[in-house]
Amino acid sequence: GIDILVEVSNRDAAHDSSVRDYDPRCHPGTREQHIEDIVYWAVPAAGIDDPLPLFWMKGLAGVGKSAIAQTCAEKLKVLGKLGATFFFSRNGRDKAAEFIPTIVYQLSTKFPDYRVLVDHRIRNDKTILDKTMAVQFEALVADPLQELEKAGKEIGKRIAIIVDGLDECNSADDQCKIIETIAAAARGGTTPFCWAFFSRPTPHIQASFTRTDVTRITHTTVLPISTDANSDIELYLRDGFENILRDRNISTKSQWPSDDDIQTLVKASNGLFIYAATALRVVARAGSLEEALRAVCTTTFNYTCKSPFADLDGFYMLIMRRIPPDALTTVLLLCHVLCNLGSYASDSQTGVMFWGNMLGLSEIEFRAGCNHLSAVLHVHDHSDSFDSTQFGDTGRPFQRTTPAAIKQLGTHIRRQLGGSIYFYHKSFVDFLMDPMRSCKFCVGSSPIINAHYKNSLEVLFKYEESYSLQGLELVLAPGVPDSASSLSWPYANELVNSALKAWIYEWAFETCFYFGSLPQIEHQLLQRFGHINFRKARQNKAMVLGGDGGFLRSARWGCRGYLKMIHRTQLFRTTQDQFQARFNVVEFKAAIELWKECGIIEPRYPNLTSRFKSVIPRKSQGNVISGLYRIGHGPKSVLWYWEINLKEEYYQEFLAADLAEGERVYRGERFDLWPTKWL
Known part of the structure; x- marks a missing residue:
């Protein structure tokens, strides 16, 4: 049972995960009052009534919430009062489905009796982890703890659980469900925990x-943008610059930086620790310390963009302006995909070899590009922890291994192969996504979106030429010696290279399909998309899913959902909450007309079997809108059926080379396509 729990939890979300080595923590001597307040709330003095069970620290980007959360977690662990932590982040730690399993797993490592009960419950009912958040909490947290209490084996009183970055959980609805679930438990007194949210x-x-x-059981505090933090920021800067000199083995008789320089940076920080932290990284990574310091100190007064974060934005503009012109497009493309992770795929792709190959860069080129953003971008090395032999024969293609191995290998490739990459702080993402703040460096601009689309198309055409379809199999084309020959940054063996190549091919296809509905995409690029080999792309998807029945999180028309392969038929369905929140019928119909205009699709009016007519409407019927098209051209094309049900609130589709086969699969799977937890 515990082994299953580990698989669905997120070990990187813990406060002491190696992935978080470079995440912020409070500098000694700073934020002391805030830290003391939270620790005192969690561990009140003897004789003091227990404070409220929930604590919420709220504040804008960059004020230091995560650093305080991290430091409090470390102090509470020393006191023996820390139960668990979950640090949400867009960098692969943003899934609500992992929240309860992660908390439960961490608790199970601390309390042996509790671990036994949890292990037993999961082994007896493996579907517990497919249930709703409230059901999981009841079955795996509240009930086992109450059972221990009745047996005289309670785990203790007032144990703290820290949840940071709740706003970075990938669904607003799930953020609210987390609060509701925890608040309900706190009101009922079913667990001995106190919960701190940041x-x-x-x-x-x-x-x-x-x-x-909720408010009557919650202590709320605001961490403001305030000059009250200036003394802490000054101390942080002085110690940081001393460390820079020490790391370079530089000793100086005169003070460096000068008091004037320090005060300039303190003033520019304007209460934002993220400004000071980024300034130190810029200087630390520069070839010339003095030149970098001068640039940092002078840029603060040269930026006129009207924004509450004007000085921070000016600093970010300095970083972007220092990127050489010949590297700028590549860097902006990398920023674009990192900023949009989770928008058109809910599974974060942060593996550096994945993105290096996706952008057609060698390792040297990729790392050189990352170095231009080293003050705001971190590359974490995972190479020591990867053993590809665990997935099978390293000399054979990945599709020759087991479905379970294919899934595990794919996850590692997308998230960690060669290291993982992420921004230090979400404020830089906000800056890049806002055209009023980042101006010509905005990664949501039409030129960057089209550059990304063009790059994905080039990957599709390049990779499809290196494959041949042999019946139901996608194999290397004649004359292609191995998978490494298609990669700009290959791994050491065919097993990993074949999987890496297949996942890049899959990502490029999904990118073109997703972004193809955007009005910003140039028509000539859409016309090229219509000429890709949809049959090869569909078969590649079957490979990365591990064959029949494999599931994959995906997105269509701005809505997340789940994709499934049955034989040679690809099926997709949105989740109901995504349909309600994001699906726009008018925009969808406009995209269909655009695709017809660009020659990507053409309507089909086949002689449907009588049974199929009852399953697939030929035209709009009340609350159901549908269409059947051929997507692509000639022998490279497939049939595409889509259906919108306004009453039941879903969008679903299938792609198949053969209509009769698609009919059979769709009819058989239509009402039993998705596990209950996804609907």
């Missing part, structure tokens, strides 16, 4: 915490 005050989180039944 987040931005987004409207939905604010609304959840200000509900009457």
